[in-house]
Amino acid sequence: MCSATCACGGCDGGDATQRILVAGIGNIFLGDDGFGPEVLRHVGSAAPGVQTTDYGIRGMHLAYDLLAEWDALVLVDALPCRGAPGTVHVFEADHQSLTAAVGLDAHAMDPATVFASLNALGGHAPYTVVVGCEVEDVEERMGLSGVAAAAIPAATRAVEDVVAELRSRSPVREG
16 A cells, blocks of 8 residues: 555555556666666656666665565566577566575675565565566676667566556565
8 A cells, every 4th residue: 555655656645556666777887787777768657656766786775665565576687697698588586595595785786685685674575577688798888788779679668568567466565
């Protein structure tokens, strides 16, 4: 249930609003690792109850924001070793294996560290869908490779489709 002080910024205080956080993560100074923030620049305006935020490399900021008990999280990120560079993947996150992987780390940004930090802070990860692109190059440089840049329209559509699907569901929080 969203309240008048809901952090999502798009609610009217009613109880039917699904609270969804769309988080772009990645380092824009490491080539394709900046895929998440770049996709968020292309995602359309947020619907009521949906907040889009470029977290970049601020993992603890994301963990603290997740303490607000979102109904769902859409992580937009670069993905290594899942297929051909430029391939867009959409899948549900496995919180049990991710939260057991690491401890509290104020500087790391990978999803496992974010969820482990959230767990250490006493929070619970919401239902999470990852939209990611297989990377080609994560060397020190600004800008995406050609294949990652070409995947932005598909990833943008995937994020918008996931958000639309999540908004059609009743709010359910994992715990």
